[in-house]
Amino acid sequence: MNDFIPNFDARAVFVSPWTDTFATYGWIMLMGFLVTVACGLIGNYLILRRMALVGDAISHSVLPGIAIAFLVAQSRHSLVMFGGALAAGIVTTLLIETIHRRSRVKQDAAIGIVFSSLFAVGVILISLFASQIDLDADCVLYGEISFVALEPLVTIGGIGIAPESVFVMFLVAAVVATLVILFYKELLVSSFDSGLAASLGINPTIMHYSLMCALSVVVVSAFRSVGAILVIAMLILPGATAFLITYRLPKMMVLSVVHSALSSVLGVHLAIWLDCAVASAIVVAGAGLFLLAWIFSPTQGLIARFRPQLLPIEAART
């Protein structure tokens, strides 16, 4: 039994990441939070628009995008990667729409065809040009968030600010948060009622593609840390958990940020205890929070549902 569950050393798990090893784990927790919060904010709208699968698709199909961008530009600069990811995201969205509109194949099947094929092309590209592309398949699939602490700091005016990928992720998360707040009204109405949005002059197609572009940039910046598979969890879990707790969109967005912070901090502690991959531990922590919300949510939780209750008469009449 002792071999199965690692020893639990409260000091090592709870104290040291905030003291002796804070220089390492502080950055990892921050990076985990930034990745999850950027993904989660976009993810809220994927959930409300019933497009969770599209998030899945784009997280995979950015792979050939960044591989080709790297081959063409011979650089791993963030802007090159963003360019590749944006192009891949738009191509994916276009292909899904085209297959779905110009054939009898339905949208879910079209998504399955597009993302798996593009992902496979990406894997082939990486293995063909392995010597030129500085990406390895494991890292692409699972990511390696622990490496952030080893990166050199980005310096502004000679002062070290943050490791490069943390810095880039911070910018991406800040841009996403700003856009989501600025265009709250437009995102809300186009997600709730695309007919009304169109009649108000908010083009649903433009909103759709803008969201897909934002999603591609977020996914590619999260890529190196959490990989193509786990990023889906970061997209869906915060919003889904928040959705179970509240009936208001602004609260849902705030709660998804809280979920991101909690799952990142809890996940890092879990990873230290179990000595496992940090990104997976963050996802498991996030899933644990989802489970708690599902069971204990005051209005919609499993327990609240079991409790006999009287609905107001008008509500019961629906």
Place this chain on the structure above:
Amino acid sequence: MHDTPRPAPPLEIHDLTVAYHRKPVLYGIDLEIPPGQLVGIVGPNGAGKSTLIKAIMGVVPAASGWIKIFGEPFKKNLTRVGYVPQRESVDWDFPVNVMDVVLMGRYGQLGLIKRPSRRDYEIARECLEKVQLLAYADRQIANLSGGQQQRVFLARALAQESDLYLMDEPFAGVDAATESAIVTLLQELKNRGKTILVVHHDLPTARSYFDMLLLINTRVVAFGPTDEVFTPELLQTTYGGRLTILSEVIQQVGSSAR
């Protein structure tokens, strides 16, 4: 009254054709809706009633022809058109409350990025009052009855403060109380000089609710004052083979005409 020079009509459609997968849904539609009228759009299922509304708003592309709203293309007169979609067209489990939905009616006047002001909230509250839902402003939209949901959509359309209203089956699946509330509201809008187009599926009530009827089945079968258009011959042409369902209604019309 038709001899005096008039301002541009609320809605003018010329030679409109709309097709889905190369199959025409609307064909050669020519229409001019006079101002201040309550117009019912009537026709069998699949006749293109909803498509007509969507084409007017530019949601579905036209294969040919043009549409003008108060003499201008729709895009230039966005804020003069209010819209009530079919109730089933949205997800009522969406995390918004009644006030949030009604405020959406103000978004067109607000423009990009700007937040609703205190005045917008006031207008939204007035509109909720008119549909007797002010007490429900903070309620989540899933916890409303079908009739209440429909009235939320009407309040939202009122909040748009438009001159031309397009309503897609506002009477579908609502209780009698809501139905009469909607009728009162439509009359009130009309008395304020608004023009209202309502897609309607119930023939007997169509006769009493509307000033004018548009009978449609891919083409315009007839358009005119209800008394002139609601005749057995025209209804038969509109509904074609599905006459059996209508025979009762048509008999009634026939006997009352005699």
